[in-house]
Amino acid sequence: MKLTKTIGIQFPIIQAPMAGGATTPELVAAVSNAGGLGSLGAGYMTPADIQQAIRRIRELTNKPFAVNLFIPQKYHVTSDQIQKACHDINECCLELNIKVEPVIEPYTPSFEEQINILIEEKIPVFSYTFGTLDPIWIAKFKKNHTILIGTATTLAEAQLLEESGIDAIVAQGSEAGGHRGTFLGKVEDALIKLSSLVPQLVAQIKTPIIAAGGIMNGRGIVAALELGASSVQMGTAFLSCFEAGIPSVYKQTLLAQRQDNTVLTRAFSGKWARGIRNKFIECMDNKKIAILDYPVQNALTNAMRKKAKERNDINFMSLWAGQSVSLCRNLPANKLMNTLVKEAGLIY
Ligand SMILES: Cc1cc2nc3c(=O)[nH]c(=O)nc-3n(C[C@H](O)[C@H](O)[C@H](O)COP(=O)(O)O)c2cc1C
Structure with a gap:
């Protein structure tokens, strides 16, 4: 089944989760209302704040949306x-x-408490980065029919994620903004460009692949879909939208x-x-x-x-x-969505 159908969205465009306040409920809902999948980056949020944000998103949209967490690591x-x-x-x-x-x-906030809120709220989509999800949690999400999306920067990581039985895998190319999702080996050895990473994964992984890294416009979307991705995930492009919750000097710097x-x-x-x-x-x-x-x-x-x-x-x-930051546009998120859909020729 096509990933868009599995998730229940019109267009294969996911607004990347961006922890730290950028992905406001208003941004997430605007993207979902425009036919994409908005994602709340909740990695740094307290369980109470996550719950409040989920409820606010639900006030603003009845469409599917994602919440994203960081898999904890030893230090x-x-x-x-x-x-x-x-x-x-x-x-x-x-x-x-x-x-x-x-x-x-x-x-950091307690991962267990964060994830329990997501299960309690029966969210439509859960995405995560920095590792694989424990089978106990996977079973709980599956019981709720929550779609699960992991993040890989190499084939080995994608294989491990596939073995865990999830619904889709983000292929994060080295162009991507924000943290590297690498969880096997050294980050320096896992800097693979999107144009090399996506075809490798598509050839060897049955789970749908979501392309992320440097995609800013219709051309980028078409190219990623042509490489075999089932969808794209775009972060930086949505950071300069009106609804993104970042300081205005940061937004101006992007632009x-x-x-x-x-x-x-x-x-x-x-x-x-x-x-x-x-x-x-x-x-x-x-x-x-x-x-x-x-x-x-x-x-x-x-x-x-x-x-x-x-x-x-x-x-x-x-x-x-x-790395494609120079292509940022300052638009309301629904306008950016409509523009991307038109540029990529996604309406037939
Ligand atoms: C400001 C910012 C914060 C991010 N935070 C997260 C996050 O919390 N969780 C996550 O899975 N990915 C996060 N990412 C990475 C995105 O999921 C995605 O891989 C990346 O934005 C794609 O590259 P692009 O920014 O060139 O579109 C973040 C990216 C940015 C730019």
């Missing part, structure tokens, strides 16, 4: 390493006049890009992610600092990112964006 850091990391981060954001200090665990000025960095979160180069990334790069694992580094840079937001200072914000 190991010592208190000495934390002290050293705080010192290094402080050195790189002196001009903000803040003091970065050790943060007390837990560094001002005339070329690819993105880099992969661990500086902000401890996990490799693609974003627009800025002062903080450069400082951390130049110092060749030993950056802590996710989510510890993420917790330590939180105060800095908060202050940067208050001061509208893009030098210390994480400006996640994909």
